[in-house]
Amino acid sequence: MSGIIPILRLGDVLLTTVHVELRDAVAEAFQTDVLSAIERSRAAGLIIDISGLDMVDSYVARILAETGRMARLMGTETVLCGMRPEVSATLVRMGFPMGTVQTALDLDEGLALLKGANGG
Amino acid sequence: MSITTRERREMPVQSEDDVILVRRAVRALAEQTGFDSFASAALTTAASELTRNIWVHARKGVAILEAVENEARVGVRVTFHDEGPGIADVDRVLAGGYSTARSMGLGLSGSRRLVDDFSLQTTVGEGTTVEIVKWKSY
Numbered sequence A: 001m002s003g004i005i006p007i008l009r010l011g012d013v014l015l016t017t018v019h020v021e022l023r024d025a026v027a028e029a030f031q032t033d034v035l036s037a038i039e040r041s042r043a044a045g046l047i048i049d050i051s052g053l054d055m056v057d058s059y060v061a062r063i064l065a066e067t068g069r070m071a072r073l074m075g076t077e078t079v080l081c082g083m084r085p086e087v088s089a090t091l092v093r094m095g096f097p098m099g100t101v102q103t104a105l106d107l108d109e110g111l112a113l114l115k116g117a118n119g120g
Numbered sequence B: 001m002s003i004t005t006r007e008r009r010e011m012p013v014q015s016e017d018d019v020i021l022v023r024r025a026v027r028a029l030a031e032q033t034g035f036d037s038f039a040s041a042a043l044t045t046a047a048s049e050l051t052r053n054i055w056v057h058a059r060k061g062v063a064i065l066e067a068v069e070n071e072a073r074v075g076v077r078v079t080f081h082d083e084g085p086g087i088a089d090v091d092r093v094l095a096g097g098y099s100t101a102r103s104m105g106l107g108l109s110g111s112r113r114l115v116d117d118f119s120l121q122t123t124v125g126e127g128t129t130v131e132i133v134k135w136k137s138y
Helices: A024-041 A058-074 A085-094 A107-117 B016-033 B037-058 B090-095 B107-114
Strands: A007-010 A013-017 A045-049 A077-081 A102-104 B004-013 B061-069 B074-082 B117-123 B127-135
Touching (some): A007 A024, A013 A024, A024 A045, A024 A058, A024 B016, A045 A058, A058 A077, A085 B107, A102 A107, B004 B016, B004 B074, B016 B061, B016 B074, B037 B061, B037 B074, B037 B107, B037 B127, B090 B107, B090 B117, B107 B117, B107 B127
Parallel strands (some): A013 A045, A045 A077, A077 A102
Antiparallel strands (some): A007 A013, B004 B061, B074 B127, B117 B127
């Protein structure tokens, strides 16, 4: 575990905030760290807060979308929270498919979404 | 309309760190030019894609950042040049979805959608030059 991006546990939800400028190597380490944390914690949900990112290029977007798909395969729902309007506009204009990853405006909505998804 | 350069800066691209440095410099120039946050993010993202393309495919190249103006507007032009392998199937790559190991194949096609002017010159075995311009909107 590289631990550059902290992953916190809140009940049965894992919470991680990506606020640093992601270098490629950090982005890849982040992905494996998150999956290992899911395995260890057996968390039902994963929240990735990206409100601190003022730019998400296709490389970082792919890492985020893939992480969500991988987490789902393991049985954990992912919610991507706090995407800035500039980032959202840029990804859509580029034609980036975020796929099946759920998104929420902020942390509160993200937690509510996961609670709903887990029936309680 | 002719384009005049007001300021020019050449940056090497030969490591992953350079991708980050170029992206920061492009953002700074976009903000200095007076772009709004959406235009800055679009230009910075396009620059990130194209700089990464140099690093991933050619390993070595340059990014030339220019503050430009024409009779009507001010803007930012960035030229990405490498002497790498070149692109064999330009049409397919520009159509998007041409996937390499490190992207969704959106590097070129996506960048093109984020800027106002986009030109690509490439020769297999000789290299690639991509020029993008984004103008400030009033």
